[in-house]
Amino acid sequence: MRKIRKNLPFLVMIFLIICCGIRLKILYTSYKTYRFYKNEIARFEKENKLLLEKIEKIKNDPFYIEKLLREEWGMMKEGELAIKIGE
Numbered sequence: 001m002r003k004i005r006k007n008l009p010f011l012v013m014i015f016l017i018i019c020c021g022i023r024l025k026i027l028y029t030s031y032k033t034y035r036f037y038k039n040e041i042a043r044f045e046k047e048n049k050l051l052l053e054k055i056e057k058i059k060n061d062p063f064y065i066e067k068l069l070r071e072e073w074g075m076m077k078e079g080e081l082a083i084k085i086g087e
Helices: 002-060 062-073
Strands: none
Touching: 002 062
């Protein structure tokens, strides 16, 4: 009984160190998750800003619409001739 009482502070200290280690690991994992989602939010905000700018250009600029149709959809004006080189 005396041996247990004598070692009690040491055992309590070991227990607290183990509990703190577990808590620190959980905290670090949570921090990594937080950083990941913070970066994702920043990326989505940037992407949203670019999309809103594109929407405004589509609404207000007919030349931009023509550029999109030609480059992304491969459309041509009536009477134009498409010539493919290479590939």
